[in-house]
Amino acid sequence: xxxxxxxxxxxxxxxxxxxxxxxxxxxxxxxxxxxxxxxxxxxxxxxxxxxxxxxxxxxxxxxxxxxxxxxxxxxxxxxxxxxxxxxxxxxxxxxxxxxxxxxxxxxxxxxxxxxxxxxxxxxxxxxxxxxxxxxxxxxxxxxxxxxxxxxxxxxxxxxxxxxxxxxxxxxxxxxxxxxxxxxxxxxxxxxxxxxxxxxxxxxxxxxxxxxxxxxxxxxxxxxxxxxxxxxxxxxxxxxxxxxxxxxxxxxxxxxxxxxxxxxxxxxxxxxxxxxxxxxxxxxxxxxxxxxxxxxxxxxxxxxxxxxxxxxxxxxxxxxxxxxxxxxxxxxxxxxxxxxxxxxxxxxxxxxxxxxxxxxxxxxxxxxxxxxxxxxxxxxxxxxxxxxx
Numbered sequence: 001x002x003x004x005x006x007x008x009x010x011x012x013x014x015x016x017x018x019x020x021x022x023x024x025x026x027x028x029x030x031x032x033x034x035x036x037x038x039x040x041x042x043x044x045x046x047x048x049x050x051x052x053x054x055x056x057x058x059x060x061x062x063x064x065x066x067x068x069x070x071x072x073x074x075x076x077x078x079x080x081x082x083x084x085x086x087x088x089x090x091x092x093x094x095x096x097x098x099x100x101x102x103x104x105x106x107x108x109x110x111x112x113x114x115x116x117x118x119x120x121x122x123x124x125x126x127x128x129x130x131x132x133x134x135x136x137x138x139x140x141x142x143x144x145x146x147x148x149x150x151x152x153x154x155x156x157x158x159x160x161x162x163x164x165x166x167x168x169x170x171x172x173x174x175x176x177x178x179x180x181x182x183x184x185x186x187x188x189x190x191x192x193x194x195x196x197x198x199x200x201x202x203x204x205x206x207x208x209x210x211x212x213x214x215x216x217x218x219x220x221x222x223x224x225x226x227x228x229x230x231x232x233x234x235x236x237x238x239x240x241x242x243x244x245x246x247x248x249x250x251x252x253x254x255x256x257x258x259x260x261x262x263x264x265x266x267x268x269x270x271x272x273x274x275x276x277x278x279x280x281x282x283x284x285x286x287x288x289x290x291x292x293x294x295x296x297x298x299x300x301x302x303x304x305x306x307x308x309x310x311x312x313x314x315x316x317x318x319x320x321x322x323x324x325x326x327x328x329x330x331x332x333x334x335x336x337x338x339x340x341x342x343x344x345x346x347x348x349x350x351x352x353x354x355x356x357x358x359x360x361x362x363x364x365x366x367x368x369x370x371x372x373x374x375x376x377x378x379x380x381x382x383x384x385x386x387x388x
Contacts, residue, residue, distance in 0.1 A: 001278065002089075002092045002093055002096040002240060002243060003240070003241055003242055003278045003279060004227065004239060004240075004241060005092075005095075005096045005226065005227055005240075006091075006092040006095045006096055006224055006225065006226055006227055006230075006239075006240045007224070007225065007226070007227045007230040007237035007238055007239045007240060008088065008222050008223065008224055008230075008237070008238040008240065008349070008353050008385065009039040009041075009223045009224070009225050009229070009230040009233045009235060009237055009238075010035040010036060010037075010038040010039025010040075010041065010221075010222070010223030010233070010234075010235065011034075011035055011038055011220070011221070011222055011223070011349075011350040011353050011354070012030075012031045012032065012033065012034025012035030012036070012037065012038055012220070012221045012222075013031050013034060013184070013218065013219065013220045013221070013343075013347065013350060014027050014030050014031050014034075014108070014218045014219045014220075015184070015218065016184065016185070016186050016216050016217070016218040016340065016341035016343070016347075017112075017186075017216070017217045017218065018112045018113065018186075018215070018216070018217060019110075019112065019113040019217060020110055020113065020217035020218065023110075024055075024056050024057055024108050024109050024110055024114070024219075025056075025057050025061055025062070025065060025108075026065075027108035027109070027110070027217070027218060027219035028055075028057040028062050028065070028106050028108035028219050028221075029062060029065040029066050030219060031106060031108060031218075031219035031220055031221040032062060032066050032104050032106050032221045033066055034221065035104060035106075035221035035222060035223045036066075036104070036223060038223070038234065038235060039223045039225075039230075039233050039234055039235060040233050040234030040235075041102060041223065041233065043066045043067040043068045043069075044067070044068070044069055045101075045102045046063075046066075046068045046071075046102045046103070046104055047068075047070065047071060047072045047073065047100045047101055047102060047103075048071060048072065048073035048074065048075075048091065048094050048095075048099070048100035048101075048102065048103030048104070049062060049063065049068075049071060049073075049074050049103065049104055049105075049106065050074070050075045050076070050077070050087045050090045050091050050094075050103060050104070050105045050106075051076055051077075051087065051105065051106050051107060052076060052077055052078075052080070052083045052084075052087070052107055052344065053076045053077065053078045053083070054080055054083075054109075054344075055076070055106070055107055055108065055109070056109070057106070057108055059071060059074040062106065072099065072100055073094045073099045073100035073103060075090045075094070077090065077381075078379070079253065079375070079378040079379045079380070080117075080253075080344065080375055080378055081292060081294060081344040081345050081374055081375025081378070082267075082374050082375040082376070082378040082379050082380040082381060083344070083374065083375070083381065084107070084292070084344055084345030084346050084348070084349060084372075084374035084375065084381065085243065085244075085345070085349065085372055085373065085374040085380075085381035085382050085383040086243075086245050086374065086381035087105035087107075087222075087346075088105055088222060088224060088240065088243055088349065088383055089243035089244065089245065089381060089383070090103075090105075091103035091104075091105050091222075091224035092224055092240045092243055095224060095225055095226055096226075101225060101226070101229070102223065102224075102225045102229075103223075103224045103225070104221055104222065104223050104224070105221065105222045105224065105346070106219065106220070106221040106222075106346075107219065107220055107221075107343055107344050107346045108218070108219030108220075109217070109218075109219070109343075109344075110217045111215050111216055111217060111342065112214075112215040112216055112217050113217050114217075116215055117146070117215075118145055118146055118147060118212075118215065119145070120144040120145055121144065122139060122144065124139065124144075125138075125139035125140070125144075131253070134252050134253060134255070137252075137255065138255045138257075143255065145204070146254055146294070146295070146377075147203045147204045147207055147212055147295070148204045149254040149255050149377070150207065150254065150294075150295045150297065150298065150377060151203075151204040151205060151206060151207045152255075152257065153262065153263075153297065153298075153377070154168070154206050154207060154295070154297040155205075155206055156262045156263055157262075157263045157297055157300075157301065158206060160263045160312065161263070161311070161312030161315070162312070162315075163297075163300065163312075163314075163315045164315070165197075165198065165206055165208065166194060166197075166198065167300065167314075167315040167318070168197075168206070168207075168208075168211050168296040168297055168300070169194050169197035169198060169208075169210065169211070169296070170194065170318050170319075170323075171211075171293065171296040171299045171300070171318070171323070171331075171338075172192065172197050172210045172211060172296055172338055173191075173192055173193065173194055173197060174318075174321075174323045174324045174331060174332070175293060175331075175332050175335055175336040175338040175339040176190065176191050176192045176210075176335065176338065176339045177191050177324055177325075178324075178325060178330075178332060178333050178334060178335045178336070178339060178362050179191075179334070179335025179336070179338075179339025179340050180335075180339075181361060181362060182334055182335050182339075182340060182361045182362065183361070184334075184340065184361075185334065185335040185339050185340040185341070186214060186216065186339070186340065186341055187214075187335060187339045187340075192210060196210065197210045197211075207295060207296075207297075210338075211295055211296040211297070212294075212295060212338075213293060213294045213295070213336075213337040213338050213342045214337065214338065214341070214342050215342060216341040216342045216343060218341055218343050218347075219343070220343050220346035220347050220349075220350055221346075222346070222349060222350065222353070224240070227239055235357060236356070236357045236358075236387075238352065238353040238356040238357065238370075238385045238386075238387075239356075239385065239386045239387065239388060240383065240384075240385065241278070241279040241281070241369070241384040241385065241386040242274065242275040242276075242277075242278035242279035242281075242382075242383065242384040243275075243278070243381070243382070243383050243384075244270075244271045244274035244275050244278065244381060244382055245271065245379065245380070245381045246267045246268065246269070246270030246271040246274070246379065246380055246381070246382075247267045247270065247379035247380075248265070248266030248267040248269070248270060249266060251267060251379060253377070253378045253379075254377040254378060256377070263301070263311075263312075264301065264304070264305065264311070265298065265301050265302065265305050265376050265377070265380075266305070267376070267378075267379055267380050268301075268302055268305040268306065268373065268376055268380055268382070269305045271373070271380055271381060271382040272305055272306045272307060272382070274382075275371070275382050275383075275384050276307070278384075279369075279384045279386070281369055281384060282307065283306060283307045283308045285368075285369050286329065286369050286370070286371045286384075287330075287355075287364055287366065287367045287368060287369060287370065288329075288330050288331075288333060288352070288355045288364050288367055288370045288371070289306075289308075289323075289329055289330070289331045289332075289370070289371045289372075289373075290331070290332055290333075290334075290336075290348040290349070290351055290352050290370065290371065290372045290373070291303070291331055291332065291336075291371075291373050292337070292345050292348065292373045292374055292375050292376055292380075293332055293336040293337050293338050294337055294342070294375060294376075295377075296338070298376040298377060299314075299331070300314035300315060300318070301314065301376070302373055302376060303317055303318070306371070306373075308329065325362045325364065330362070330364050332348070332351075333351060333355065333360055333361075333362040333363075333364065334347065334348070334350075334351035334354075334360070334361070334362070336348065344375070345372075345373075345374050345375060348372055349372050349383065352370040352371075352372045352383070352385050353385065355367050355370050356370055356385050356386065356387055367387070368386060368387050368388075369384060369385070369386050369387075370384070370385045370386075371383070371384055372384075372385065
């Protein structure tokens with residue numbers, strides 16, 4: 001068990017933009033240096049790096065650019081945004097088992113000015129790989145973008161539980177409200193109303209523009225080390241109380257349409273059970289949630305899978321400002337990927353660290369435990385970070 005033995009000791013990020021004007025490798029190097037500076041460490045202290053399989057910046061290239069002399073551990077996690085919390089899990093396992101002493105997790109890309117993940121790419125269904133085979137079930141039907149793929153799920157969820165577009169919109173309104181007071185957010189000082197959400201154009205019914213995360217350029221890095229060492233560093237440690245990965249039955253990537261039930265995210269249920277068991281906590285013990293918000297409907301379903309409410313009850317759970325700052329479960333106090341930036345969830349982990357430290361822009365009072373999740377609709381991961 002790694003629970004309580006490791007901590008996130010440093011966080012670093014570039015600015016979040018629509019055109020960074022520099023390479024993805026430079027973004028990676030900048031955020032890694034920033035995270036080390038935040039922790040009060042030098043590149044020579046680092047002996048491990050973890051990132052996503054989708055990241056274009058190899059570990060050895062980042063090590064060269066930053067000045068890390070040697071690596072004894074390096075790892076990559078698959079499934080896009082589902083990898084976010086798993087990078088910390090991998091780093092924590094490496095530290096806890098003695099394979100490394102200081103591991104930096106990073107993600108950096110030009111996702112707006114460079115390769116845009118939301119574009120249709122018919123070639124993906126013709127690859128001679130298992131991914132090509134999976135895509136061949138959906139691409140010929142026109143389901144070739146994340147928005148279209150999630151829209152199928154969302155429509156069924158609405159049919160089963162009576163959720164509405166307005167219910168989805170309340171997620172977007174809360175995120176943008178938090179982003180509006182966060183100077184680092186792309187949508188700083190630009191809140192929206194539910195009417196704005198309802199007037200935004202359709203992307204793929206029932207998803208509107210304001211149901212879909214933005215596209216961003218930027219990078220985020222996190223420093224993971226032992227709790228004992230973290231206590232002697234520059235910042236209060238964010239203790240890794242639990243870290244988990246999960247995939248569910250008949251798992252596809254964004255198109256798990258062949259399950260007996262189409263309205264849940266069982267992979268998040270797998271993660272939730274591990275998080276609560278490892279940490280000894282439960283939903284009632286969480287003061288802040290950072291839930292992966294690439295599409296608003298999946299935030300509702302995550303609340304159900306994580307045990308904050310029953311099946312189909314999330315629309316009622318979020319009513320009356322419950323997920324806004326000052327509500328009973330503030331979500332995505334940095335603005336989330338809808339409001340701050342889309343960096344595959346790594347910026348959400350950084351926000352969780354700030355909440356534990358007590359330094360967040362929208363700081364919640366008396367925070368002891370923060371829950372973080374990674375991308376949904378895909379094999380995913382999660383964290384519980386605590387003050388001790």
